[in-house]
Amino acid sequence: MLQPSTLKFLKSLKLNNNKVWFDEHRTEYLAAKDDFESMVQQLIDGLAKQDASVQGLQVKDCVYRIYKDVRFSKDKTPYKTNLGAAFQPGGKKSTLAGYYFQLEPGGNSFAGGGIWMPAAPDLKKIRQEIDYNFHEFEQIISNKEFIKHFGKVDGDALKTAPQGYQPDNPAIAYLKLKSVLVSRPVTDEACTQPSLVRDILKTFAIMQPLIRFLNRAMD
Numbered sequence: 001m002l003q004p005s006t007l008k009f010l011k012s013l014k015l016n017n018n019k020v021w022f023d024e025h026r027t028e029y030l031a032a033k034d035d036f037e038s039m040v041q042q043l044i045d046g047l048a049k050q051d052a053s054v055q056g057l058q059v060k061d062c063v064y065r066i067y068k069d070v071r072f073s074k075d076k077t078p079y080k081t082n083l084g085a086a087f088q089p090g091g092k093k094s095t096l097a098g099y100y101f102q103l104e105p106g107g108n109s110f111a112g113g114g115i116w117m118p119a120a121p122d123l124k125k126i127r128q129e130i131d132y133n134f135h136e137f138e139q140i141i142s143n144k145e146f147i148k149h150f151g152k153v154d155g156d157a158l159k160t161a162p163q164g165y166q167p168d169n170p171a172i173a174y175l176k177l178k179s180v181l182v183s184r185p186v187t188d189e190a191c192t193q194p195s196l197v198r199d200i201l202k203t204f205a206i207m208q209p210l211i212r213f214l215n216r217a218m219d
Contacts, residue, residue: 001039001191001192001193001194001195001196001197002035002036002039002103002191002192002196003031003032003035003192004192005028005031005032005035006031006032006035006036006083006103007103007105007188007191007192009025009028009029009031009032010032010081010082010083010103010104010105011105011106012025012028013025013029013079013081014081014105014106017077017078017079017081018077018078019078022078022079029066032083033066033083036063036083036085036103037059037063039196039197040059040062040063040085040101041059042197043085043087043101043197043200043201043204044057044058044059044062044087046197046198046201047087047099047201047204050201050204050205050208051204051208051211053088053089053215054087054088054089054098054099057087057091058091061090061091061092062085062086062087062091062092063083063084063085063092064080064083064084064085064086064092066079066080066083067079067080068080081104082102082103082104082108082109083102083103083104084100084101084102084103085100085101085102086098086099086100087099087100087113087204088211089215095118095119095122095218096115096214096215096218097113097114097115097180097210097211097214097215097218098113098115098211099111099112099113099204099207099211100112100113101186101200103191105188105191106188107185107187107188109185109186109187109188109191110183110184110185110186111183111184111186111199111200111203111204112150112181112182112183112184112203112207113181113182113183113204113207113210113211114153114155114179114180114181114182114207114210114211114214115179115180115181115214116155116179116181117156117178117179118179118218122217122218123178125217125218126180126214126217126218127162127165127175128217129213129214129216129217130171130174130175130217131165131169131171131175133213134170134171134174136213137171137174137213138171140209140210140213141153141210143206143209145206146182146206146207146210149182149184149203149206149207150182150183150184150206150207152182153174153177153180153181153182153210154179154181154182154183155177155178155179155180155181156177156178156179157173157176157177157178158176158177158178159176160176161175161176162175162176180210180214182207182210184203186199186200
């Protein structure tokens with residue numbers, strides 16, 4: 001579980017996203033950071049028992065910095081208003097598919113995963129795997145627990161069929177995807193409950209067949 005003070009800090013940061021305020025509240029930030037990282041360690045420990053591919057990860061491999069890179073952004077506020085962590089072989093900088101949790105109060109927290117905007121060669125491999133093994137892919141995403149948790153696979157998509165595929169391909173809706181993602185919202189209340197880590201690990205377990213499928217494509 002996370003402490004209510006961690007959510008309170010992020011809510012306040014959203015209203016005061018500037019360096020002066022942040023520096024004045026650095027103690028609260030460090031407490032929130034420690035709280036989040038403690039939960040991330042619990043997720044690493046639990047996930048390693050479910051998925052051997054993520055064994056050996058450390059907290060620093062998974063957690064994203066709160067400081068934004070504003071060089072190419074129109075939004076020049078210096079800090080993210082969320083805390084996030086990615087869990088995949090090689091950590092957050094890996095190009096493989098993986099699991100993700102983001103804490104952002106106000107109804108924006110979620111547990112999810114998949115692969116976001118892979119490089120062209122990897123995306124080509126994923127599309128080929130979906131095309132060649134569409135029956136297996138369809139079984140994964142049509143599983144009752146999968147649908148109950150995530151609804152459907154999401155991600156930005158091409159308007160037309162990708163090169164090499166016909167518009168009438170049975171898998172065309174998924175072959176058009178530029179990212180392959182799933183997510184489940186996590187309420188603010190749920191974030192402060194003792195069952196939080198257990199519930200996130202259950203979500204990760206349900207998406208694990210999809211993660212395996214995607215990473216197999218890139219082997």
